[in-house]
Amino acid sequence: DCKVWEKSLEKADLNDLDSKPKKTCHIKPDLIDVDLVRGSTFSKAKPESPWTALTRKGLVRVLLFPFFFHWWIQVTSKSISSCILVLYFMQVAAVLLYSEIPGASASEVFGPMCLMLLLGTVHCQIVSTESSRWPSGSPAASSPTRRRRWVFSLLGIAHSFSCTNKLSPLDLCMNLHLIQLSWLQACHPSKDRVSAIIWEQGECKKADMSVLEISGIILTRVKLVEQGMGYLVLGGLMTATLALLPFAFRLAQRLDMSSLSSLSLKELVKMAVGPPNVLTCTFFFITTVQRVCLTGLFFFMMCVAERTYKQRLLFAKFFSHLTSARKAKKSEIPHFRLKKVQNIKMWLSLRSFLRRRGPQRSVDVIVSTIFLLALSISFIICAQLLHSHKTFLESMTNWELMVWCSSLILFLLRLATLGSETNCKYSNSSVLLTEQINLYLKMEKKPNKKEALSIVNNVLKLATKLMKELDTPFRLLGLTVNPLIYNITKVVILSAVSAVVSDLLGFNIRLWKIKP
Known part of the structure; x- marks a missing residue:
C-alpha cells in the first residue's frame, strides 16, 4: 500500500552525512536522561x-x-x-x-x-x-x-x-562490590554535590x-x-x-512399634x-x-x-x-x-x-x-x-x-x-509529597523566594509522575510484567490445585479472576 511519495523517499539518498560539515561537541552533564x-x-x-x-x-x-x-x-x-x-x-x-x-x-x-x-x-x-x-x-x-x-x-x-x-x-x-570511580565518573557527573x-x-x-x-x-x-x-x-x-x-x-x-523396645x-x-x-x-x-x-x-x-x-x-x-x-x-x-x-x-x-x-x-x-x-x-x-x-x-x-x-x-x-x-x-511518593509541603512552608516564610521555590515544586511534581511512570511492580521471573506468562501460569496452577481439591474433597473451586 505504499504511495508515490513513500517510494520516492525510499529511492532518495537521505543518509549522505559524509559531505555535511561537522565539529566536535560534548554531551552536557547538567541534564539527565530517562536512563538515569x-x-x-x-x-x-x-x-x-x-x-x-x-x-x-x-x-x-x-x-x-x-x-x-x-x-x-x-x-x-x-x-x-x-x-x-x-x-x-x-x-x-x-x-x-x-x-x-x-x-x-x-x-x-x-x-x-x-x-x-x-x-x-x-x-x-x-x-x-x-x-x-x-x-x-x-x-x-x-x-x-x-x-x-x-x-x-x-x-x-x-x-x-x-x-x-x-x-x-x-x-x-x-x-556488595564497589564500582570503580573512573567508570562511574564516565556514566554520571560526579562533580555535582x-x-x-x-x-x-x-x-x-x-x-x-x-x-x-x-x-x-x-x-x-x-x-x-x-x-x-x-x-x-x-x-x-x-x-x-x-x-x-x-x-x-x-x-x-x-519397623514394628510393638517390638521397638526389644530391638538393638x-x-x-x-x-x-x-x-x-x-x-x-x-x-x-x-x-x-x-x-x-x-x-x-x-x-x-x-x-x-x-x-x-x-x-x-x-x-x-x-x-x-x-x-x-x-x-x-x-x-x-x-x-x-x-x-x-x-x-x-x-x-x-x-x-x-x-x-x-x-x-x-x-x-x-x-x-x-x-x-x-x-x-x-x-x-x-x-x-x-x-x-x-x-x-x-x-x-x-x-x-x-x-x-x-x-x-x-x-x-x-x-x-x-x-x-x-x-x-x-x-517507589514511596510520600517523601516527595512531604518535600512539597516543606516548599510551601518556605514560601510562606520567604515570599521573596516564591518564584524559585515554585520551580522546585513543579520539578518535584514531575519527578513523582516520572517515578510512577517508570517503576514496575516487584516480579519473580517477570510474571507480573508479561501478561501471557502470568495468565498461563495462573490458569495452570489454579487448575491443577482445583483438580486435586475436587478429587480429594469432592467439591469444585471456582477460579476467580486475579489481577497481576
Whole structure:
C-alpha cells in the first residue's frame, strides 16, 4: 500500500552525512536522561549468549565434566573443580551399583544427578557474562578476582574466601562490590554535590557531598548491620532431613512399634540400610555424601539470594532516611532536603545508583531457578495426587518432593516479601509529597523566594509522575510484567490445585479472576 511519495523517499539518498560539515561537541552533564532515573545508566554485566544456549552448554559441561575440567578450573578453582570431579565419579559409581542394591530407591541415585545438572547449569549462566563491557584501563577489567566476584560465581567464591580477608563464605558472597570511580565518573557527573547535614559526636555539621560519597556512607552502614543466620540454619536442617529421609522411610516401613523396645541398634541400622555388605555400605555412603554436598550447596545458594535481597532492602531503607532529619541521625547517614532542583537531581541519581548496587543478574538467575523448580515440583505432586492419592504417601519420592516443595516455597515467600518491601521503599511518593509541603512552608516564610521555590515544586511534581511512570511492580521471573506468562501460569496452577481439591474433597473451586 505504499504511495508515490513513500517510494520516492525510499529511492532518495537521505543518509549522505559524509559531505555535511561537522565539529566536535560534548554531551552536557547538567541534564539527565530517562536512563538515569530508570537505572540503565549504571549498566551491569550481561550474558554473552541466550539462556537456551547457556543451558545447553551447562548440561554438556556437567555431563562431560572430565573433558571440560580445565574450563571448570578457570571459572572456579582447582580445589573446587577437583571436589566436583570426585562427586562426578561417585555419581557414576552409584549408577553402576544401583541395580545390585535391592532396597535402594531411584530418587537416591537420580536426585543427586539432577541436582548436579541443575547447579552446573546455574553456574554456567552466572559466569557467562561480558567482561568486555568494562571500560579500558579500569582496574576491574584487569582483575580476574574482582571480575569473578562481580558475576557472583558461587563456586569460585568458596575458594576466594579461603585466601582473602578471612571472612565467612556467606559474608564474602554477600559483600556488595564497589564500582570503580573512573567508570562511574564516565556514566554520571560526579562533580555535582549537595549540601548535606552530618552528625559527628552528636554535633550537627554541614558538608558538600557527591553521590559517590553518600553511597559510600550508606554502603558502610549496610555492612555494619548484623545479618541473621536463620535461613542458613533452615537450609542446614533441610539438608539433613533430605539426607536422612531414605533411611527414615525404610525404617518406618519395616519397623514394628510393638517390638521397638526389644530391638538393638544393629537391628535398627539393618532395617534402615538393608543387609550389611560391602556393596550396600558403599552405595549408601556414596549417595549420602552426594546428597549432603549437593543439597547443602543448593540451599546455600538460596541463602545467598536471601542475603542479597535483605541487603537490597537495607539500601532502600537507608535511602528513604536521607530526607528525614530524625531517621538520618538515627541511621548515622547524611541528610539533605529537596529544596533545590540540583538536590532533586542528586536524589534521583542516588536512587538509581543504589538500586543497581551489588549482584543483579546472577541473583536473578538463582531466584528464577528456585521459582521454576518449585513450579515443576508442584506440578508433579498434583499429578501424583490425581493419579493415586490413596497410595501417595507410600512412595519415598513423594515424601522428598513434599520436603523440597515446602522448603522452596518458604524461601520464595521470603524473597517475595523482601522484594516487595524494597520496591515500596524506592517507589514511596510520600517523601516527595512531604518535600512539597516543606516548599510551601518556605514560601510562606520567604515570599521573596516564591518564584524559585515554585520551580522546585513543579520539578518535584514531575519527578513523582516520572517515578510512577517508570517503576514496575516487584516480579519473580517477570510474571507480573508479561501478561501471557502470568495468565498461563495462573490458569495452570489454579487448575491443577482445583483438580486435586475436587478429587480429594469432592467439591469444585471456582477460579476467580486475579489481577497481576
